Amino acid sequence: MRTYMAQQDTNRTALLSARRELTQGIRASEDWQPSYKAHPETFKALLLHEAELEQAVAEYLAGLAQRVPQYVDWSLVPEPVKAAASPLANKDDDLRKAEEFDLTKAVFDAMTMLTTTGAQAGKLASGIYIYIGVSSLSQTVFVAAREQVATLVSQVTETNRKLIREAIKQSIARGEDVSRNHRTHQDRGEQPVRAEMIAQTESVRRIKRG
Template sequence: MATRTELLRQHRELSIAIRASEDWQASYKDDPKTFKALLAGEADLEASAGAYLRDLAQRSLGYVDWSRLPQPVAADAGPVLNNSDPVWKQEETLLASAILDIVTELVATGAIAGENLYGISIDFTTLDEAILIAARTQVAQLVSNVTATSRDLIRESIRQSIARGEDVNLAKARLLDVINNHNPVRAELIAHTESVNAYQRGLKNFGKVTGAVSKTWDGLAGACKLCSPLVGKTIPIDDLFEGGYDHPSRHPRCRCGLIYNYS
């Protein structure tokens, strides 16, 4: 029987193979080395986010004042710990610790891809200040959103239990089911979306350092209805595309890219 470590390794390899076969905007695949690193980072991000979310499911039981069930109380005065309670800041810290190194590697991968694609060597590493700042900024935004979603899931589960008149045991079982059933999808979406975001942050850092003046949204033929209006649009490097986007991803699982222009 395969060990858990072996199963995780096999899952990682399968994830990388599946993602490699998907449709990506051409620039991602034009540099095979950084494309491979992007796929590996995406798989690692999914695994780390998934492990964090699995642990959160058990911790979430401690974030509810079960003595207040089944009282039908308002959400802002209910049995779930409020946004300001220290446990949520701790959750943000735990998630940031789990993913920061991976996101930093992905940002650096995007910058290195720029070097290879445009033939301009800057020798970016994960220790460059711009890379570190970009990674920390992205992680801070991500963990805040993930924690808010976790609170919402917990609150909605408790509302459902109260509405059904469930006792504490049933309410706890429902909460675990709700969190655990959402976790695989959440981990996958985090990985697919944030890996591209991190790569593109790194690529923009490259563009800024090397003097690019504008950027062009580049997408696949038959791009989705969200991205198709942007494909081919060129704007100054620090402007935002329609919808307020600095770069892909435009939506979960977006595989669009950017072309940086120097004159």
């Protein structure tokens, strides 16, 4: 059993690595403003960290899809009047904070590296070449990254809550029972398009900020 699980982990790691490389290749082939490609090394770093952020968000959303049932008071779902008020248990501060912590942990490294890449691109654009590595992040860059992660986490978690509420309402309107409503949330899974949009938007913002 352990051998099988180890093999599964190895296969998953290989697939995720292949996906990141494919994502970078696709994005590199797209039309970009000349300023983004002015310095090949920073452009390459942008694509890498964007792909890492996309994967991190997709993995988080996939896990969230499995956790959603514990955030809903299912005893209220069959009652349309109460359900319309969005019977979410995740208004509980502990559950909300736990989700925010998990998402912060998932995206922090990639967001920090995107912020660093943006700072590096800004220095190169101004004609000052100073490489900023992870071990020598300036306090300004670190603070900026931390603030940007906090903003992203707040936006994503609030959107998650809205999407869950809307999904419940739609499921009730279709006359689905609790078990089907439960499966509907889990079937929505990774939301790869949403993860892609978040990663692309944030990567461009970080470069512009730099």
